[in-house]
Amino acid sequence: MDITTTESTAPPTEATTGTGSLSLEDAIVAAFMPESRHNPYPAYEVLRETGPFVPGPFNLQIVSRYAEADAILQDSAWSHAQEPEFLHPESDGSDLPASFLWMEPPDHTRLRRLVSKAFTARGLETLRARVEEVAAEIVDNAIRAGEIDVVEDLAYPLPLTMIAEMIGVPAEDHASVRAMSAGIARGLDPDALLSAAELKSRVDGAQHFREYFENLVAERRAHPKDDLISGLAQVEAEGDRLTTGEMIATLTVLLVAGHETTVNLLANGVLSLTRNPDQFEVLRRNPDLALAAVDELMRYDGPSHATTRMAVRDMEISGHSFKEGDGALILLASANRDPRVYDNADRLDLTRYARSQSVPRHLGFGVGLHYCIGAPLVRMEMEAMLRELARRGPVMTLLADPPPYRPNIVVRGIAELPVRFEA
Numbered sequence: 001m002d003i004t005t006t007e008s009t010a011p012p013t014e015a016t017t018g019t020g021s022l023s024l025e026d027a028i029v030a031a032f033m034p035e036s037r038h039n040p041y042p043a044y045e046v047l048r049e050t051g052p053f054v055p056g057p058f059n060l061q062i063v064s065r066y067a068e069a070d071a072i073l074q075d076s077a078w079s080h081a082q083e084p085e086f087l088h089p090e091s092d093g094s095d096l097p098a099s100f101l102w103m104e105p106p107d108h109t110r111l112r113r114l115v116s117k118a119f120t121a122r123g124l125e126t127l128r129a130r131v132e133e134v135a136a137e138i139v140d141n142a143i144r145a146g147e148i149d150v151v152e153d154l155a156y157p158l159p160l161t162m163i164a165e166m167i168g169v170p171a172e173d174h175a176s177v178r179a180m181s182a183g184i185a186r187g188l189d190p191d192a193l194l195s196a197a198e199l200k201s202r203v204d205g206a207q208h209f210r211e212y213f214e215n216l217v218a219e220r221r222a223h224p225k226d227d228l229i230s231g232l233a234q235v236e237a238e239g240d241r242l243t244t245g246e247m248i249a250t251l252t253v254l255l256v257a258g259h260e261t262t263v264n265l266l267a268n269g270v271l272s273l274t275r276n277p278d279q280f281e282v283l284r285r286n287p288d289l290a291l292a293a294v295d296e297l298m299r300y301d302g303p304s305h306a307t308t309r310m311a312v313r314d315m316e317i318s319g320h321s322f323k324e325g326d327g328a329l330i331l332l333a334s335a336n337r338d339p340r341v342y343d344n345a346d347r348l349d350l351t352r353y354a355r356s357q358s359v360p361r362h363l364g365f366g367v368g369l370h371y372c373i374g375a376p377l378v379r380m381e382m383e384a385m386l387r388e389l390a391r392r393g394p395v396m397t398l399l400a401d402p403p404p405y406r407p408n409i410v411v412r413g414i415a416e417l418p419v420r421f422e423a
């Protein structure tokens with residue numbers, strides 16, 4: 001891989017950002033600390049303007065520009081299998097579910113293939129009516145209630161209901177699997193940033209999921225239904241394509257990734273629309289923009305902020321030499337705001353992806369081998385919600401700005417978003 005750049009990789013000491021002057025040292029801290037979760041973008045700007053690679057925490061090179069992030073994610077010379085070693089040295093990540101997210105071919109290919117059909121746009125089409133029904137009910141309830149916490153009342157119900165129904169988790173268990181998922185989502189962040197209680201809640205969450213799915217799989221073996229658990233249980237029973245451990249890890253990653261991320265996209269989306277009422281008005285006047293708006297909301301303030309890769313051989317990129325075993329910390333959300341790639345990158349423009357086919361795709365769902373398997377489901381859910389909001393056109397008033405954020409880095413999200421909805 002060769003990405004040519006004319007810019008120096010030598011770090012200047014400071015850069016001007018939307019919130020004033022921030023030194024590189026402060027920016028590195030601010031990019032990862034809970035205090036700046038409400039707005040890490042000025043810190044990302046400093047990192048991007050410093051160079052394509054900046055030495056960061058955990059011996060990783062921070063990659064904050066689009067070109068290098070995009071190229072590394074698409075290059076098989078970079079592996080995702082070592083993330084547990086980089087970020088979870090305390091536990092070597094062995095308590096995290098060993099899913100295909102952290103595997104490379106051939107295991108990655110074998111396991112991803114078993115579930116990918118259920119998540120294609122075509123495979124999901126049968127769910128559209130149900131997604132639209134749930135979205136309409138949620139927006140109806142919000143307007144009826146007047147004041148709601150968008151995270152709890154608007155963002156959680158749709159993705160949790162849909163992924164749980166697809167997998168085959170009964171409705172009475174939704175609340176408990178949600179609680180277990182939160183511990184795992186927080187635990188994706190580096191061990192060094194987790195409290196002892198948070199580490200324990202990851203271990204407990206993973207253990208609970210193991211037991212929970214073992215029971216459910218046994219139940220479905222006896223009484224199969226039309227759901228993912230029954231499908232995987234059958235594959236496991238048939239032969240050597242899937243071990244029990246792999247099946248449990250696959251179900252866990254689908255359930256956790258299947259709602260923890262989308263919840264944050266929905267909440268961030270409502271926040272962005274209330275802060276930019278002109279853009280909500282654009283959507284209200286033209287609800288057919290909804291699908292293009294999903295991508296702009298993902299680009300502008302998507303929930304996935306970071307991922308890692310490890311070099312599997314020596315190489316040089318943009319003037320930087322990497323040795324086999326070196327790690328990169330890729331800031332997807334920073335790449336999505338790179339002004340080298342996007343005009344007015346810090347501006348929310350819901351027509352951006354509708355106006356031109358040539359706007360580069362955002363990296364919010366990743367790219368390459370590990371491209372998010374749930375992206376078509378996210379698009380369907382978010383489109384339904386945006387169409388419903390556009391159709392009802394409520395006046396939405398933020399009751400706390402900025403709202404409180406969770407400390408999470410890898411999957412960043414709002415903790416609570418009180419909003420008044422008026423018909």
Ligand code: HEM
Pocket residue numbers: 080100101102112119163253254255257258259261262265302303304307308332363364365366367369370371372373374375377378
């Ligand atoms: C807004 C919502 C979502 C966002 C922002 C998101 C983001 C991402 C990103 C960035 C990756 C790639 C990670 C990497 O390359 O290191 C990924 C992979 C993945 N996502 Fe999502 N995701 C979302 C929703 C979902 C949903 C709904 C599901 C469940 C069906 C899901 C399941 C997965 C899985 C299983 C992978 C691993 C794919 C692989 O390794 O081949 N995600 N996601």
